[in-house]
Amino acid sequence: MATINTVSQLNQAVNQKRDNTQLGKVVLVGAGPGDPDLLTVKALRLIQQADVIVYDRLVSNDIVALAPESTELVFVGKRAGHHCVPQEGINQILVEHALKGKLVVRLKGGDPFIFGRGGEELEALLPYQIPFEVVPGITAAAGCAAYAGIPLTHRDHAQSVQFITGHLKSEKEQIDWASLARSNHTLVFYMGLSQSGEIRRRLEANGMSPSTPVAIVERGTSKQQRVLPCSLQTLDIIAEHAQSPSLIIIGSVTQLTHKLSWFAPEKNIHDEYSEMRVAPIAKVAGL
Template identity: 55%
Template sequence: MDYLPLFADLRQRPVLVVGGGDVAARKILLLQRAGAKVRVVARHLCPELQQQVDSATLHWLGEVFSVGMLDGVFLVIAATNDAELNAEVSAAADRRQMLANVVDDQPKCSFIFPSIVDRSPIVVAISSGGNAPVLARMLREKLESLLPASIGAMAQIAGAWRERVKQRISSINGRRRFWERALNGRFAALVARGQIDAAETALQDELTAPAEQAGDVALVGAGPGDAGLLTLRALQLMQQADVVLYDYLVSDDVLDLVRRDAERICVGKRAGGHCMPQHDINQLLIAHARKGQRVVRLKGGDPFIFGRGGEELQAVAAAGLAFQVVPGVTAAAGATAYAGIPLTHRDHAQSVTFITGHGRSDGETLNWPALAAGRQTLAIYMGVLKAAQISRQLIQHGRAPQTPVAVISRGTCADQQVFTGTLEHLDQLAQRAPTPALLVIGDVVTLHDEIAWFGSQYAAAHQCASLVNLA
């Protein structure tokens, strides 16, 4: 081990920074977040530091460094572009047995700054000992995505409750088991939802009369296919789940990110082919949560946009179970973005309407006259089977037969395909497209040839358009 990792208490301790540029400003900001009383010496100050000096939040000692400035200082940082001055600061600190850091000059450092994941009071520091700072930064980014933002609040509450728990539970093992239950159970779930008062009530209940662990349900949007479009919160819950109920529309790349030992149940919802009735899915969510399990209901796209997520949560709420919702990138936003088709554009469309082609059998008909109006984009989910009817109704109610249309198949996935043409030939285009597919109707489709960027069609957008355009 080349460096001993330490966490220093800098609150109200004086720290000297030699240098006044942008690099020095970044170090000073970090020191101030740790509560240090920063002193700076520099010939010139960047605007950010000058503003701090003017507002008396930073003490500027002067333009020229002198050894006496180290008197009473806890540690020192040299952040100038003058190698000789940096070496002088390092040597002076070394003679005084004082910790010093010279930015980007490891041999002259007696301490180095790690990459930091800050979830105060939880702080994770990563260092490569100066050998591979980019690798350390990449590891930090991975940890940032895995550690929930609520973990700091959990730690603060736990700190406030430590003495109470110690008085109530005398044994070390008993306290450890208590905190393991709390930090993996209802208390943690409530903190994550921002319900701090309820979280503390749950902690008190667990301390007073430990009950059988209650489970909960997280309704999570998996996005349109590309696993890179998952939200951080979705990834965190997928990694914590005991059981995951997922649909056909959830891509294999997304499913690969589920915790390895979680139970996976395919409930098979897709347009025109449900292998499990909606009522049975609702009851399955409830049954697993009542067993004390952390349940993730993983749905393609966004669960509240044509995903029946609201219906499922109504059932969960009626059962008295805790739940939360993590929105996802809906297919209309994701697929069109990857196809180079903006949903709105000031030259082509001032509004966008999301429509499902698979509504309730007893539902009211769509407002075709309103949908046929120009200068708007229609994004139609689950519309392949009714493409002929959609085309016919729109044309009958005034939409021009030559209106540009696109059928985006398996949007955002590696095998995404985009078929373009005109409204009068929408049905033929839809029949060519592998499912799942999104129908897009409106003048914005013409921008596909210009700004398509994703996959093989980026290089062949014009060729693809000419091959499938049936106008």
């Protein structure tokens, strides 16, 4: 694929595109936490209609497989601590394909506007006046907690919930740990597995009890899902046995997983009924 290497070349390309044909479009699509059944109808329709799908590691293989064989798939391989394609390169891929008049689906795990850098990618389109849309997805905190039997809020346990990223843009940005350590709310750390020791130390230093219940949800909503209950004081020890992607949920609501857990990956009823559901979903989506 020919690449456009400079801002000047991109500007020339967009001006030529305006003179000749209509620009394409970029749609940020939330793929949800992994289970294809959690896709929205609009997300499924766009996956089926896309000329190009740009996706990363957090999008499950089952969801990528929903794309037609004619769709160009571009894997950009983002994961914690390493980008197969840097963010600037991803932005350029979106611009280049849209300038060719293509419908580009930027498929992101969870919701594109929750720790997905979706806003940054849309900002990169603005200088070229490329049209865009956003299709929300079920964010990992909601999906994984539900499949683990953990209500993020509960009248007897938590009156609020906070989503926190385990990775900051720069060392100068600081989390308000004193605020996080207060009682009666739930904390959900995205991409925090490698920082579990620091999370524990910071929360304990700001007054959170070492006995506070915690759950690590590994590969939530997938057939490989595991829920690892522990306490704050053992968080980093248990985290050594977990694999990415994982969420860390902290708060007394995590104790409810023992009573409310319903998802048994080894007896996944989705397999049994998947063929029965595909046709109705596709019909509703207009496929």
